[in-house]
Amino acid sequence: MLHVLRQIAKTGIKTEAPPAPADEMVVVARLQERVLRTLGRALTIRQVDAGSCNGCELEIHALGNPYYNLEGMGIKFVASPRHADMLLVTGPVSKHMAIALRRTYDATPEPKLVVAIGDCGCNGGIFGESYASLGRVANVIPVDVEVPGCPPTPTALLQGILAAITTHAPASPPAEPTSRSAESGRE
Amino acid sequence: MNVSPLGLAGATVPAAVPAQRVPVSSGQLLTACRLCWEGGGRLVALWASDERDRGRGFLVRVALADADGLTVLEHTLPDGDARFPDVAAIFPAANRMQRAVFDLVGVAAEADDQRPWLWLASWPIDRFPLRRDFEASPKWEPGQEEYSFVRVAGDGVHEIPVGPVHAGTIEPGHFRFQVVGEKVLRLEERLGWVHKGIEKRFESLPLAEGHRLAGRVSGDSTVAFAWAYAQAVEAIGGIEAPPRAAWLRALALERERIANHLGDLGFLGNDGGFAFGLAQFSRLKEDVLRTNRDAFGHRMLMDLVVPGGFARDLAPESAIAMREQCSRLEREINTLRGIYDDHAGLQDRFRTCGCVAPDLAATLGLNGMAGRASGQAFDLRCDFSTPPYDALAVRLATRTDGDVAARVAVRFDEALESLRLVRTIVDALPEGDLRTALPDPSAFRFGLGFVEGWRGPVLLALESGPNGSIRRCHPHDPSWSNWPVLEHAVIGNIVPDFPLINKSFNLSYSGHDL
Numbered sequence: 001m002l003h004v005l006r007q008i009a010k011t012g013i014k015t016e017a018p019p020a021p022a023d024e025m026v027v028v029a030r031l032q033e034r035v036l037r038t039l040g041r042a043l044t045i046r047q048v049d050a051g052s053c054n055g056c057e058l059e060i061h062a063l064g065n066p067y068y069n070l071e072g073m074g075i076k077f078v079a080s081p082r083h084a085d086m087l088l089v090t091g092p093v094s095k096h097m098a099i100a101l102r103r104t105y106d107a108t109p110e111p112k113l114v115v116a117i118g119d120c121g122c123n124g125g126i127f128g129e130s131y132a133s134l135g136r137v138a139n140v141i142p143v144d145v146e147v148p149g150c151p152p153t154p155t156a157l158l159q160g161i162l163a164a165i166t167t168h169a170p171a172s173p174p175a176e177p178t179s180r181s182a183e184s185g186r187e
Numbered sequence: 188m189n190v191s192p193l194g195l196a197g198a199t200v201p202a203a204v205p206a207q208r209v210p211v212s213s214g215q216l217l218t219a220c221r222l223c224w225e226g227g228g229r230l231v232a233l234w235a236s237d238e239r240d241r242g243r244g245f246l247v248r249v250a251l252a253d254a255d256g257l258t259v260l261e262h263t264l265p266d267g268d269a270r271f272p273d274v275a276a277i278f279p280a281a282n283r284m285q286r287a288v289f290d291l292v293g294v295a296a297e298a299d300d301q302r303p304w305l306w307l308a309s310w311p312i313d314r315f316p317l318r319r320d321f322e323a324s325p326k327w328e329p330g331q332e333e334y335s336f337v338r339v340a341g342d343g344v345h346e347i348p349v350g351p352v353h354a355g356t357i358e359p360g361h362f363r364f365q366v367v368g369e370k371v372l373r374l375e376e377r378l379g380w381v382h383k384g385i386e387k388r389f390e391s392l393p394l395a396e397g398h399r400l401a402g403r404v405s406g407d408s409t410v411a412f413a414w415a416y417a418q419a420v421e422a423i424g425g426i427e428a429p430p431r432a433a434w435l436r437a438l439a440l441e442r443e444r445i446a447n448h449l450g451d452l453g454f455l456g457n458d459g460g461f462a463f464g465l466a467q468f469s470r471l472k473e474d475v476l477r478t479n480r481d482a483f484g485h486r487m488l489m490d491l492v493v494p495g496g497f498a499r500d501l502a503p504e505s506a507i508a509m510r511e512q513c514s515r516l517e518r519e520i521n522t523l524r525g526i527y528d529d530h531a532g533l534q535d536r537f538r539t540c541g542c543v544a545p546d547l548a549a550t551l552g553l554n555g556m557a558g559r560a561s562g563q564a565f566d567l568r569c570d571f572s573t574p575p576y577d578a579l580a581v582r583l584a585t586r587t588d589g590d591v592a593a594r595v596a597v598r599f600d601e602a603l604e605s606l607r608l609v610r611t612i613v614d615a616l617p618e619g620d621l622r623t624a625l626p627d628p629s630a631f632r633f634g635l636g637f638v639e640g641w642r643g644p645v646l647l648a649l650e651s652g653p654n655g656s657i658r659r660c661h662p663h664d665p666s667w668s669n670w671p672v673l674e675h676a677v678i679g680n681i682v683p684d685f686p687l688i689n690k691s692f693n694l695s696y697s698g699h700d701l
Contacts, residue, residue, distance in 0.1 A: 003522075003525065003526050003529070004463055004526055007463075007467065007522060007523070007526065008463070011467065011470065014470055047356040048352055049356075049357070049358045049359050049381070050359075051380075051381045051383050052358070052381070052406070052697065053403040053404065053405060053406040053697045054358055054405060054406045054407055054695065054696070054697050055403065055406025055407070055409065055487060055489070056406070057356055057357065057358065057406075058406060058407060058450070058487065059486070059487075060356050061356060061450065061469070062469070062472075062473060062476070064465075064469065065466075065469035065470055065472070065473045066466055066469070066470045066473075067470065067473050077355075077356060079354035079355070080354070081352075092383055094309075094380065094381050094382055094383045094700075095309035095310070095327075095329045096307040096309050096329065096379060096380045096381070096382055097351065097359060097380050097381065098309075098329040099329050099331065100351050100352050100359065100380070101352075104352055125403075126388075126399060126400055126403055127383045127384070127385070127388060127403075128388070130323060130383070130384040130387060130388065131309075131310050131316050131321075131323035131327070131384055131387070132309065132310075132316070132382050132383050132384035132387075133383040133384055150403075150489065151406065151487065153480075153486060
């Protein structure tokens with residue numbers, strides 16, 4: 001146990017400041033004040049690999065490392081779409097995965113956001129559209145934000161996720177996102 | 188493999204390792220497989236191509252490996268109604284490869300198991316994508332198939348279906364557990380969900396550009412696949428990459444191995460209930476990826492291995508940064524290894540969990556890193572040390588326990604050995620060009636690439652078409668042989684140990700589903 005504590009102390013805090021949201025990644029501005037108030041500052045994400053080469057998944061994993069420390073920002077990955085505010089979808093959407101992706105989308109409660117990840121998620125990438133691939137995520141479910149890159153860096157992923165939940169917020173924050181305002185938003 | 192006892196003669200295939208191709212009849216195919224098996228050889232891959240446009244029916248290829256190198260058995264079928272012998276009777280891992288051959292090419296093995304494997308009702312079952320007269324229709328809607336899983340009956344037995352969408356940030360696949368209480372009686376995998384038509388897509392790319400797609404067959408093994416592709420193109424063209432490029436490729440491959448092993452060591456700690464391990468190892472992995480980015484402009488080293496050479500040079504200051512990083516990582520990994528080894532709770536989860544004994548591993552053909560943890564002491568970097576590995580004397584890491592603890596130990600050993608290799612490569616990197624010019628490619632040439640990726644041996648079989656095109660490309664991930672072994676590794680364990688066992692193999696879905 002002492003070794004563990006010593007290693008933690010020696011490592012120190014590695015977390016870096018998050019990047020600014022990237023407005024240019026926003027495809028559809030669906031988020032309104034009401035939605036933001038509902039989500040407050042706690043965002044839950046369900047990741048769906050709809051056909052990727054697994055490169056994007058590796059960079060999504062990296063968001064949880066101490067440098068990016070996604071959970072420290074109140075954002076966490078959840079095991080079920082029913083617990084999720086946002087779907088983070090990597091592509092291209094294989095035909096085999098199309099039904100599973102639509103069902104996952106349907107199982108996610110409103111209001112919900114979809115962020116398409118990677119060149120394949122944005123435009124089909126090198127795999128394109130074929131007998132086995134439906135190409136971009138937007139061909140199968142509605143998409144709010146697209147994060148290009150092959151794979152996108154964790155910084156780009158953060159910029160996209162933050163763009164989805166902040167860009168279209170009102171100029172002045174609706175309120176301090178205390179539990180009280182989050183409660184009222186749910187009513 | 189010496190095929191002369193069978194009255195057969197092989198022709199040399201251009202490849203980075205010794206390789207031959209041997210035309211065989213259906214009877215000879217099985218005899219040759221049996222001879223290979225008895226001599227300690229292994230099945231690497233089985234695939235087929237449509238050669239009807241050249242008047243040769245369908246060609247089924249079986250790649251075997253032994254101490255002499257690769258042997259590709261070539262069996263010709265006159266038409267789609269003819270069947271080829273059931274190689275799974277000798278090498279069980281052939282079962283799914285044979286079913287995939289039917290799904291994609293439309294020729295079947297003489298086997299009892301004729302269930303589809305990569306086909307999941309997204310195109311008509313009587314259309315075969317890798318046939319040359321295949322035309323996709325936009326009218327084909329994704330459908331749902333009825334797959335006959337094997338069910339276990341009995342008092343208190345129930346079934347747990349999982350997937351294709353999993354609870355974590357991992358690739359999709361479907362698992363059917365038959366359990367009694369917490370104990371797993373049987374696991375059956377149903378894969379194919381991320382089939383995105385990679386082999387067909389290759390056929391629309393120029394030979395000189397296929398490395399980008401090869402590097403995205405399985406993103407975590409991008410260097411291994413791109414290198415295997417480059418080897419195959421270079422074999423076809425009769426050229427070699429310059430020494431500096433070969434050394435830089437090895438540098439990239441070892442850094443890929445380090446990054447993946449560090450990531451897995453973190454997740455294995457986490458799945459064993461030790462979140463500290465994930466925080467520490469994911470930090471070290473991030474350090475490796477950032478150094479990759481600074482040195483080569485890409486965190487995961489994509490698109491650096493190109494046919495004929497290597498895309499970017501290593502600057503002197505990056506070499507210094509890598510050397511320093513090696514020393515720091517060695518120190519940190521050794522500290523963390525001590526913490527893992529001393530942690531009773533973690534070792535309790537790791538030891539005897541998900542065990543694959545060496546004789547079972549040999550029978551089923553467990554390969555690569557997981558194979559080495561079950562006494563299958565094969566590593567292409569040691570067995571056929573092609574440049575620069577001939578100058579590096581890689582130390583083989585192996586264990587015989589075959590449990591999660593053994594797969595953890597092999598990862599630790601290999602990560603530390605790769606750090607030694609990185610330091611040696613950076614110190615001894617030869618000067619010179621990075622690229623050899625590719626000659627105008629001849630049509631209908633066959634070449635092979637064979638590279639020891641972090642997960643295991645990656646085979647890539649490539650055939651050129653007219654005017655610099657790709658006629659056929661079959662990239663083969665080691666996961667093909669290891670997925671079926673996972674079903675055995677889980678038997679008798681409890682359901683909550685499945686994520687840990689699964690992670691200890693960390694097999695590729697994309698590399699398998701193609």
